[in-house]
Structure formats: structure tokens, C-alpha cells
Amino acid sequence: MNLTGKIGLVIVVGLLLVALVGPFFIPLERVTFQDLERSFDPPSWQHPMGLDENGRDILARVVYGARISLSVGVTVVVISATVGLLLGLLSGYAGGWVDRFISGFWFNVFLAFPGILLAIATVAFLGASLANLIFALCVIGWVGYARLIRAQVLKVREYDFVTAARALGASDLRILFRHILPNAVQPLIVQASLGMAGAILAEASLSFLGLGIPPPMPSWGAMLSDARTHFASGWHLTVFPAAMITLTVLGFNLLGDGLREWLDPRQRPR
Template identity: 55%
Template sequence: MAAAGFFLLAAFLAMALLAPWIAPHDPAALNLDARLQSPSAQHLFGTDELGRDVLSRSLYGARVSLTVAVSVVGLSLGAGLLLGALAGFYGGWIDTVINVYLSNVFLALPGILLAIAFVAFMGPGLENLILALALAGWVNYARLVRAQVMSMKEREFVAAARSLGASDLRLLLRHILPNILQPLLVQAAVGMAAAVLAEATLSFLGLGVQPPTATWGSMLNDARSHLFDAPYLVVFPAAFVALCVLAFNLVGDGLRDALDPRTRLE
């Protein structure tokens, strides 16, 4: 299953990178004479209500989804790593401010509602979408890092390095953080799956990347009025979303099994 996840993820990555060369048509080109054509040899996935090729738009939609997934997880993980490490390593009032007050403020609202409110206030667009999802997702990483750092800083090798005069920064970067990467990698893979789904949700609501840029969520939104007369408009982008989310989840499970020492012993 993990190999299948890596294969699917590699396929989506190839689609995103090679979309300008493998897409059979311009994803934004209108052709009203060819509107709502069923899948055929000329248009493998059919055409939408404006005559745009669904296959080409699906390929370009992978670029947006993977860009959002990588950017959101990168920002969320960076912020969570910094704040969680400070809270877990120093404790005291720093831990109280970050873990009790700041984290609980963001956890008071569901992440998707916080993202919707942020995008609605700042305006739709790729940059605001990434910032909104990162703002809603950093808390999970911060709490995970905090718990791992609090456990790791009590280990004997950290105490030995401290007794030899290692600075706090060196303890964190050289002795603690390398030993907590395993749960972070697993969480990052699962977080990318959530980011893909959240991007599709916001684009479906009209709060994501704006037309004429092709995204899977906006394609699903455009297909609502043709659910019964042209169901392929829903099937293909929905399948891409489901397979991409599945790929990241399988990769996360594979990383967890590969990096867990108890699994290796078995």
C-alpha cells in the first residue's frame, strides 16, 4: 500500500511538472461549438460548459493542489517547529503563552472555518489561500513538537551534551530535532492530504484560486449544474482529489511503518 501511495504521488508530481507539455489542449481556451462533449478520442475526459478540455484542466489542477500542499505544510511546519520547540524546551511562561493561550485561540474555531474567514476578509487568491490554511494548521505541529521536545530534553545524551557546555541552540539543532523527525514526517504527509482537500473545498466555494486558473475544486463547482446531463464533469476532478488525498495518506502510513523502530523489530 505504501508503494502504491508513492507511485500515485509520483504520478501526480509528474502531471504537475509536465502539464504544459502533456496537456492536449489549452486549459483556458474556450470553444463553445464543442461544449459539453462526452469523452471521446479528441477529448479523453470530455469538455465543460465552455468547451474547455477537462483532461487539460485536470492536469493543470494538479499543479495548484500540490503547490498548496507543499507550501501550506512548509509554512505550518516551520511555525509549529519554532513555537513548539520554544514551548517544550524552555517551559514556564513561554509554554503557558504558546500552548495555553495562543494555541487555544486557534483551536477554538475549526480550521476550515478559520481559513474561510481569513480568505473572505483578505480576498481570494493563491497566496491568501496558502496563508489561510497555514494559519489554521500550525497548531497541530506546534503541539506535536512541544510534546516530543519535552520528552527528548530529559534524555541522558542531551544532559551529557549540556554538561559539556553545549548551547541551547546546539542542543535543539544537533541533539533534539534530528531525533523527533519521524513523527513530523508522518504528520507532514497527512497534513498535505488535508491541505489538498481544504484547497478543493475553498475553491469549490469560490474562495480559492480564481478563474481562469484550473483547480479541481472550481471544476467541481462548475459541474454542479450538469450533474445529471454530464456526470463526467464531476467524476474526473473528484477522482483526482480522492486519489491525491489517498496517495498522501498511504505515504504517511508507509513512513510511519518504515521509521517506527518497533515495526522494524517485528
Template identity: 55%
Template structure:
């Protein structure tokens, strides 16, 4: 049994090498986020002006910034903020989109018209990042405000996906059978419709986490993210602008961290899409 499982895992890794690479990267970042106090060699907020702008060395593997803070420690702690934001934003956006899109798709009529024509189009007419910037600028920087701002600007995509999936599923025979047996609308939605629309939502959520990481880095780069001295990859890039040529390592390491995190979520999202799409599975022989 274990040999069969090992063969199956090895075959899946050979068929999806990028997904395996993305999963390894994600496990590394999750480990950094969970065990940051034990993995970081220094306090990420500790100032040491006598060691400012040091190049990578055995004492400071990633070097130090303009205030003498250890970049490796700040990069490790930055994973915690990025992953908290990505999971929270996708979870909150998905919850809002599930309720709004589910109601619009299930009941249709004027509810669908108001939600799909007016509300979602109004949100989609504004670039999401600009809406998030305006919200955070009004409410003030902070982790909670960043999560709320990105969720407000990102729920529309999930709502439209849920609406389309619900409209397709609610006309199927097993839903009609449940309705004929007297099942309530809530029971039909929770027991019959929702389980059949989870696959595209999972894929969209995985890819949405990559966008949330980029959006959080953008807000922090603009000074609208988590306030200092908290370590954030975007704020680290903002601090490194003045030393782009004399200390390029200040830019390199947080930029690589952002890039690898986004790549890991995108690779995993693509693999989940291929795994959950029956046509793709048949083509690939999975």
C-alpha cells in the same frame, strides 16, 4: 549488491502494497504538475463554445465543460495547484509549529503556559477550515492567500506535536551532557533535539499534505481559492454542480483526482509511520 537491493525493494513492496500504490500515484501527479504544458493536449483556459459539454471521446478523453474547455487538460493543470498548495502549506505550518512548539517545550514555564494553554487552545477552539474561509474572504482569493490561510489554521497541530517531542527529548542523557559541556540552547536544539524528533514530523507532514489538498479543493469549491481561469479541482467541481445529471463526467474526473491524491498521501504517511516506529518494525519483521 544490486540483486540484494532488488530483493529488498521487492520484499518491501510485498509488505507495503498500499504504500507502493500511493507512491506510484504521487509520482504520476508530480509528473503531471511538472510537465503540464507538455502533457496537456489543449490550453486549459481555451474556450470553445461549439464543443461545450461533450462526453469523453478520442478528441477529448475526459470530455469538455460548459465553456468547451478540455477537462483532461484542466485536470492535469489542477495537479500543479494542489501540489503547490499542499507542499507550501505543510512547509509553512511545520516551520511555524517547529519554532512555537520548540520554544514552548524547551523552555517551559510561562512561555509554555502562554503558548500551550492560551494560543494553541484559542486556535483549536475554531474549526480550521472556517478560520481559513474567514481569512480568505477577508484578504481575497488567490494562491498566496490560500496557502497563508491554511498554514495559519494548520500550524497548531505541528506545534503541539513538536512541544511534546521536545519535552521528551530534552531530559535525555545526551542533551544533559551537551548542556554540561557548555553547548548553547540553539546548538542543543539544532544538533541534538531536532534530529531526534524528525520522524513523527515527517509522518505528520505526509498526512497533512492530504488534508491540505482537501482544504484547497474546499476553498476553491466555495469560490475562495485560485481565481479563474486557473484550473483547480475544487473550482472544476463548483462549475460542474449545474450539470451534475446531464454531464456527470464534469464531476467524476476532478473528484477522482482529489480522491487519488489524498489516498496517495495517506498511504505514504501510514507506511512512513510503520517504517519509523521500532515496535511496528519488530512486529512486522522489517
């Protein structure tokens, strides 16, 4: 893996440690505890990221916001990749009217709508909650994985070893999962890493618009939304959540670029 991929891996591992280990050192009560007399306090030794407009500890809210953002990202990527993998395998291997129906109709139906607008409409219709947010992001996320796997299957199914397995009487399921899938899944791993960044950014965008996790649980996007009118009186309300979003998206993008080079022998340096 190249240097940028290693940097991305370090960032991602650090964020996972913050999300997993942080709550053991920061009790949940600090997320909602309000000290209105100390609202907008700047960073200090007691509160390294300061206090927000309601006197709540920003560090505690950022840590618990990391848990929500990463859990949403992982759940969305796992569900979207699984659905996209199955439909992409079926469409690419079956061909004919099955391929025309799945790739020619369903793919185009979902691609006809701007993804974030479809997610906004879905959450606005169903109501703001964690489950509805994940569902909305899965609705717009599976198509990219399905198209990628379909393209890989269309290429791999013409290889000689697949033709030989078919000539030897191997079943379709054995050909799909024993011969085609292992040789077509590498780009999906890279896409999943990049998809984590997209899912986290989409969650922050929906939370910024008030369509994410309902209060009092913190979300980086909701924290930015609450802080946008208080930048003059408390710069730290905006800087720290925005820095976490930027760092998280950057880390997963760098990791995805590193995985792309590492998994593809043609891109490795000689």
C-alpha cells in the same frame, strides 16, 4: 516500507509527474479555449476526459489543476511545518512561562476555532487569491505541527544524552538542533505527508465555495462547483475532478501510514 506505503508513493510520484511534465505536452491555451458548439461532449480520443459546459478540455484543466493543488499543498506544509517546528521547539525546551504562553494561550486560541471556518473567514475578509488562500491554510495548519514537536521535545529533553550534553557545557542552540531535533523530527515527517492531503482537500473545499483560485485558472474544487448543476447532462464534468481529489488524498494518506511504520522501529514487522 509496507505495501500500502509503496502504493501511496507510486500515486504521489505519478501525480508529481503529471503536474511537472503534463504542461509540456498540453499547452496553456487548451485550458481556456472554448468550443461552445461542443459543450458537454463525452470523452473521446481527441478529448480523453471530454469537454465541460463551456467547451473547455477537462483533461487540460485537470492537469493544470494538479499543479495548483500540489503547489498549494507543498507551500502550506513547508510554511506551517517551519513555523510549528520553531514554536514547538521553543515551547517544549524553554518550559515555564514561555511554554504556558505559547502552548497554554496561543495553541488554545487557534484550536478554539474550527479550522475550515477560520480559513473561510480569512479568505472572505482578504479576498480570493492564491496568496490569501495559502495564508489562510497556514493560519490553521501550524498548530498541529507545533503541538506535535512540543510533545516530542518534552520527551527527548529528559534523555540521558541531552543531560550529558548540558553537563558538558553545550549551548542551548547546540542541544536543540544537534541533539533534540534529530530525535524528535521523525513524527513531523509523517505529519507533513498527512498534512499535504489535508491542505489539498482544504484548497479544493475553499475553491468549491468560490474562495479559491480566481478564474480562468482551473482548480479541482472549482471544477466540481461548476459541474454540480450539470451532472445529468455531463457526468464526466464531476467524475474526473472528484477522482483526482480522491486519488491525491488517498495517495498522501497511504504514504503517511507507510512512513509512520518505516520511521518507527516499534511498528516494523519482525
